[in-house]
Amino acid sequence: MITSRKNPKVKDWIKLKTKKERERRQLFLLEGYHLIEEAMRAQENITEIIGTKMALEHFSLTRQDIPTHLVSEAISQDMADTEKTQGIFAVVRSNPQLQKSHRKALLLDQVQDPAT
Secondary structure (H helix, E strand, O other): OEOOOOOHHHHHHHHOOOHHHHHHHOEEEEEOHHHHHHHHHOOOOEEEEEEOHHHHHHOOOOOOOOOEEEEOHHHHHHHOOOOOOOOEEEEEEOOHHHHHOOOOOOOOOOOOOOOO
16 A cells, blocks of 8 residues: 555646646546546556555445455545545546647536536
């Protein structure tokens, strides 16, 4: 289990929260079960899965060919962009073909579940 914020992997994952680093490394960080499951179904190039013990135990689509890293709750909070993180993340290689296309996209911010 990775518990230190000074761990080089943790530093690299957290850097992916910045646009400059995402563009430089052609990687981005997904957070949450649903986004990761959708990326797997779409056969995106997931390079790593990161999560807390509880999150990884509940994650049903973990594949043997993707390196998986166990992190502490504190590291999970540091990596999170959400207030209440699910504790599961994936590093995904960007698809340069999609980046160069001129597709329109809809971006939503602060969307909430109406049931909560």
